[in-house]
Amino acid sequence: MDIQLLIVIxxxxxxxxxxxLTLFRKRRSFSTKGGCGSDCGCSGSSKKLTS
Amino acid sequence: xxxxxxxxxxxxxxxxxxxxxxxxxxxxxTGLKQKVANxxxxxxxxxxxxxxxxxxxxxxxxxxxxxxxxxxxxxEQIARDIITGEQIGVPKPDAIIAVVDATNLERNLYLVTQxxxxxxPVVIALTMIDVYEKQEHEIDVEMLSVLLKTPVIAINxxxxxxxxxxxxxxxxxLHTKPVIPDIFGEVPEADGDNVKIFARYNFISNAxxxxxxxxxxxxxxxxxKIDRILTHxxxxxxxxxxxxxxxxxxxxxxxxxxMDLLEKGFGAIADFVxxxxxxxxxxxxxxxxxxxxxxxxLVFLPQILLLFLFISLLEDSGYMSRAAFLLDKLMSRVGLxxxxxxxxxxxxxxxxxxxMATRTIENxxxxxxxxxxxxxxxxxxxxxxxxxxxxxxxxxxxxxxxVSVGAVLMLGMYSLGIFAAIATAFVLKRxxxxxxxxxxxxxxxxxxxxxxxTVLQNMVTQAWMFLKRAGTVILAISIxxxxxxxxxxxIQNTEVSSQKTEAVAATEGDRAEADAPPLPESEQIKNSYxxxxxHAIEPVITPLGFDWKIGVALIASFAAxxxxxxxxxxxxxxGKDENEESETLISAVRDAKRExxxxxxxxxxxxxxxxxxxxxxxxxxxxxxxRRETNSWSWPAFMLVYMxxxxxxxxxxxxxxxxxxxxx
Numbered sequence: 001m002d003i004q005l006l007i008v009i010x011x012x013x014x015x016x017x018x019x020x021l022t023l024f025r026k027r028r029s030f031s032t033k034g035g036c037g038s039d040c041g042c043s044g045s046s047k048k049l050t051s
Numbered sequence: 052x053x054x055x056x057x058x059x060x061x062x063x064x065x066x067x068x069x070x071x072x073x074x075x076x077x078x079x080x081t082g083l084k085q086k087v088a089n090x091x092x093x094x095x096x097x098x099x100x101x102x103x104x105x106x107x108x109x110x111x112x113x114x115x116x117x118x119x120x121x122x123x124x125x126x127e128q129i130a131r132d133i134i135t136g137e138q139i140g141v142p143k144p145d146a147i148i149a150v151v152d153a154t155n156l157e158r159n160l161y162l163v164t165q166x167x168x169x170x171x172p173v174v175i176a177l178t179m180i181d182v183y184e185k186q187e188h189e190i191d192v193e194m195l196s197v198l199l200k201t202p203v204i205a206i207n208x209x210x211x212x213x214x215x216x217x218x219x220x221x222x223x224x225l226h227t228k229p230v231i232p233d234i235f236g237e238v239p240e241a242d243g244d245n246v247k248i249f250a251r252y253n254f255i256s257n258a259x260x261x262x263x264x265x266x267x268x269x270x271x272x273x274x275x276k277i278d279r280i281l282t283h284x285x286x287x288x289x290x291x292x293x294x295x296x297x298x299x300x301x302x303x304x305x306x307x308x309x310m311d312l313l314e315k316g317f318g319a320i321a322d323f324v325x326x327x328x329x330x331x332x333x334x335x336x337x338x339x340x341x342x343x344x345x346x347x348x349l350v351f352l353p354q355i356l357l358l359f360l361f362i363s364l365l366e367d368s369g370y371m372s373r374a375a376f377l378l379d380k381l382m383s384r385v386g387l388x389x390x391x392x393x394x395x396x397x398x399x400x401x402x403x404x405x406x407m408a409t410r411t412i413e414n415x416x417x418x419x420x421x422x423x424x425x426x427x428x429x430x431x432x433x434x435x436x437x438x439x440x441x442x443x444x445x446x447x448x449x450x451x452x453x454v455s456v457g458a459v460l461m462l463g464m465y466s467l468g469i470f471a472a473i474a475t476a477f478v479l480k481r482x483x484x485x486x487x488x489x490x491x492x493x494x495x496x497x498x499x500x501x502x503x504x505t506v507l508q509n510m511v512t513q514a515w516m517f518l519k520r521a522g523t524v525i526l527a528i529s530i531x532x533x534x535x536x537x538x539x540x541x542i543q544n545t546e547v548s549s550q551k552t553e554a555v556a557a558t559e560g561d562r563a564e565a566d567a568p569p570l571p572e573s574e575q576i577k578n579s580y581x582x583x584x585x586h587a588i589e590p591v592i593t594p595l596g597f598d599w600k601i602g603v604a605l606i607a608s609f610a611a612x613x614x615x616x617x618x619x620x621x622x623x624x625x626g627k628d629e630n631e632e633s634e635t636l637i638s639a640v641r642d643a644k645r646e647x648x649x650x651x652x653x654x655x656x657x658x659x660x661x662x663x664x665x666x667x668x669x670x671x672x673x674x675x676x677x678r679r680e681t682n683s684w685s686w687p688a689f690m691l692v693y694m695x696x697x698x699x700x701x702x703x704x705x706x707x708x709x710x711x712x713x714x715x
Contacts, residue, residue, distance in 0.1 A: 004333035011336065015530035022524065026675050 067150030069116030072178035317346030344529025347620030386480030398428035667698035
């Protein structure tokens, strides 16, 4: 296997890993609401609107 | 810490009405760069920074704007909870800086009278004093301080006036107990809210009358005069359309030179790579994948910078609120809350902050209706797609000899998004999100000269976001797409070659297979993974006038809209045969041919693609934010289906109607 092909495989693997990691991070933001608790007041621990 | 003398970090909150100048003051005190604009409601999340108060360090919290502590919306609730120390995870402030806009003293002081009752030391930072003085009014700051029984410091965040005095005064009040002015006097505790509101305004009115002078009552303010024209129900709209046309026309004319230079620059880099590196797969990846993919998107940086230059100028001058006023009547007719304007306006940059800005809307149904339509606003990621199509097929064309067709088309695409949003809101507000629109009072900030620093800051922030995206997400997607368009290679070569050379192989053995010439690149890409995927969806997109290559770009653009441009750039580079000359993406798009020899693109195809991009939901990050903000899977799923369905139908109508009229 020539050196160019090896480097290309490494670059493509890195790109796929980065894409996977980004998707994983997105999945977390899709699934949780706790992250915004102290900011937007909409988490379970926040109080209900009073009026 | 609360003034007990230890050195732990202080907590100081900046509170005040929307558009009072809190974020400008926050940036000035902390050296941070939060977004600032001349319209209410820019801050919807709590922002924090470090500020030096005397010899101590303070955690400065920039709260969302609020008119009172009654807290009827989410952002007002956060602000109130922090001021009262009821927000989980945030210590009660050691002091509050009440930011008060001098040009709206009475309304701004209403909130201050409420804050004072919580027993936290308060210092009033009086902003916009320069504007107030220009309006030929005078204010006795010391007198106001005496009457309110609270320190008042005149501040100019732009020049730095009063910053040191403010820090000194905050350090001084940390050890004191605030004096609560006698606002209610003889009003019994049992009396209703209206009586208390009246008592507050009565107290404020007396304080303001005693501490201010108005030297020329006869003169009309310049803002009022300008507003008579700019908010006129007919001329106002005409002026709005003209301003937008000028903006788009300027974007096209000013950006053409830097865009050409960038395009030639990236072409030269690709040629350099091919000339200097040994031929092979790595050279192909760098030249046709990375440089073509990332460079294809980066050439649109001048347009992005110019777009945000104009948006910042319009925001900072105060014109955006007038545009909001003009559209408010239309928005309220379809049942949208007046507060929906700001989130929709923010969505022209990106739908994500726009959707987060809907937190200012109290009613859940009104809020969800705004979230559902925010992605229809043409965000900056669509700009490269519009520009590529316009530059390829409508460049240099004019109407009446001076109005650029490109600017008209761009205005048309932005208007189509607004129209689709309003029509969708009309349907939603009369079906699943039925609710009466609440009354809304819109604040008109005075006109002012745009602040150069704020404008440049907004441009730099947006440019950085664009470059960061190109260097990370677009780069990764470009590499993956290149691989999908490049492979399988040897297997396909062997298979096809063996079919072609079957007769030869029978006589010359295996040597013929090894010596068989490789397939041309245009055939190679057709048999690639991406090519197969493109061909698989071709029956669905053929009625829209798109071929399989556009289909591949469309699929890729569901990760991020601007990926369409990088995908087309890679497709036309990877699929270029050896005897074809190197060319720019625009000329590659113009010259692209279908298998039957007909042009792939026509002006009608370009228009159809633009219509699809205005309406389709092609942004994973937006769906993620909708999921978070609605706390439901149904709403993002609904958004994806109805927007993309609408995009398909609208694109189908555009293409088929255009074809029937003979435009194909």
